[in-house]
Amino acid sequence: MTASESLSALLDHQRETEALAAIAGRLEWDQETMMPPGAAEQRGEESAAISHVLHARRTDSRIGDWLAAAEGAEMTDAQAAMLRHIRRDFDRTRKVPATLAAEIARVTSVAQGRWAAARAADDFPAFAPVLARIVALRQEEGQALADGGDVYDALLDDYEPEMTATRLDAIFGEMRPRLTTLRERVLDRPEPAGLTGAFDEDRQLAFTRTLAQTFGYDLTRGRLDKSVHPFSSGSGADVRITTRVNPLDPFNCFFSTIHEVGHACYEQGIDPAYALTPLGHGVSMGVHESQSRIYENQLGRSRAFAGWMFDRMRDSFGDIGIDDADTFYAVVNRVQRDFIRTESDELQYNLHIMLRFDLERALISGDLAAADLEGAWNERFRADFGYDVPRPSLGCLQDVHWSVGLFGYFPTYSLGNVYAGCLHKALRRDIPDLDDHLARGETAPATSWLRDRVQRHGGLYRPAEVIERACGEAPTAGPLLDYIEAKFGALYDL
Structure with a gap:
């Protein structure tokens, strides 16, 4: 077999693997949205079966032969990038026994239902044994992947290739003091009143669809459903999102949706030529989060877009208890004492992530037992946020x-915020009249810029390289911190 024939055979094999992985993803989407609760055990077996098939395909010995033979082939930059991804995946997957991969898929599939039930009942002890099993399995997987190196770094590499906990520590160390100082100053100021009344679920979902389309989500290649925890799933021609509804807090629904639309538009914006290839997905979760966070915050919570949203909300719901666009903007960005990460303001959000980052590292290292997580969480939250x-x-x-x-996975949220800060700085530089567009509900100048600079490339470049190419400089936390300090300093008259 010639080098070009080996390359062709390798990419054909990979195309089928990508298609099967998409089917596995659809099983997970169904489990979160439509699967009857009594099917959980069976779904666990189904997930384990397809995981076993995918593991076998990804460790097929022919991949090593094809990779070696294809080295001499003439190839495009895209094909070379595909081989980089395939080689990395092949090397990592071979380190994990097929039985372990299948067991992880089976246990985590069943665990989703156990977590949802424990969450609804506020019963952590009921979930603790399941969590202990998951931690043990992921420790075993991490040890296999690390090959003597850092176990947590090996797991982190699944979501943010080439990132390490040590580098994240340095980034978070830069962020924490500026965020905590600003938080203390803001919480000393009076907070704006919130919305009043109840907001009908059907009207919320209708408004949510309007927001999704306003930000460019193509519903002919996607759909919007409800789930306990909002998420985005799929790639290419089938990218689905979910949201959740709270009758007393429609912002939960609206901004969760805009967040997931950012993820979905990344996947929908990838060059169609990369479909069902290793380049047909977002390159990392950090870059993915940069899209969801910039859609949700720098665009969706901007003063200009908030003014447009205020008028549309009054059209949809009538009196919402807020009389003017400036007050609405303040409410949309209100900083308050709260507990929920997904509902947190931009100022406090990264502090929620740092808490999770430290706790999950302790779980994986064995310094924290799963049974002790609730107490450790509560103690750390009290220390970081000042209340129980x-x-x-x-x-x-x-x-x-x-x-x-x-x-x-959790630290990639904050890394995504850092990337989003860099992208926003460059976006404002390149589109100085952006606010004029956003005030009219026109997001296309911003979303088109992001599609051209970030989204269309999919997995063509390495994560940090994507951001550096888009912005013209290497990513740092500075632009995000400057943006947060300027925004909340003005909002709270500091």
């Missing part, structure tokens, strides 16, 4: 991530 967690659903059970084994 009243129940587990507002504390260690609020997020789905650990129930599905996503250890190493």
Whole structure:
């Protein structure tokens, strides 16, 4: 077989693997949205079966032969990037026994339902044994992947390739003092009143669809459903999002939706030529979060867009208890004492992530037992935020991530915020009249810029390289911190 024939055979094999992985993702989407609760055990077996098939395909010995033979082939930059991803995936997957991969898929599939039930009942002890099993499995996987190196770094590499906990520590160390100082100053100021009344679920969902389309989400290649925890799923021609509804807090629904639309538009914006290839997905969760966070915050919570949103909300709901656009903008960006990460303001959000980052590292290292997580969480929250967690659903059970084994995922949220800060600075530089567009509900200048600079490339470049190419400089936390200090300093007249 010639080098070009080997390259072709490798990419054909990968295309089928990508298609099967998409089917596995659809199983997970169904489980979160439509699957009957009694099907959980069976779904666990189904997930384990497809995980076993995918593991076998990703460790097929022919991949090593094809990779070696393809080295001499003439190829495009895109094909070279595909081989980089395939080689990395092949090397990592071979280190994990197929039985372990299948067991992780089975246990985490069942655990989602156990977590949801424990969260609803505010009963962490009911979930603790399941969490302990997941931690043990992920420790075993991390040890296999690390090959003598740092176990947490090996797991982090699944979500942010080439990142390490040491580098994250340095980034968070730069961020924490400026954020905590600003937080203390802001919380000493009076906070604006919130919305009043109840907001009909059907009207919320209708308004949510308007917001999704306003930000460019293509509903002919996607759909919007409800779930306990909002998420985005899929790529290419089938990218689905979910949201949740609170009749007393429609912002929960609206900004969760804009956040997930950012993820979805990244996937929908990737060059169609990369579909069902290793380049047909977002390159990392940090870059992915940069899109969801800039859509939600720098665009969606901007003064200009908030003014447009204020008028549309009054059209949809009538009197919302707020009389003018400036007050609405302040409410949209209100800083208050609260517990929930997904509902947190931009100022405090990263402090929630740092708490999770430290706790999950302790779980993976064995310094923290799963049974002791609730107490450790509550103690750390009290130290960081200054008040007590009243129940587990507002504390260690609020997020789905650990129930599905996503250890190493949480820090990518803050890394995404850092990337979003850099992108926003460059976006404002290149589109100086951006606020004029946003005030009319026109997001296209911003979303088109992001599609051209970030989204269309998919996995073509390495994560930090994507941001540096888009912005013209290497990513740092400075632009994000400057933006937060300027925004909240003005909002709270500091």
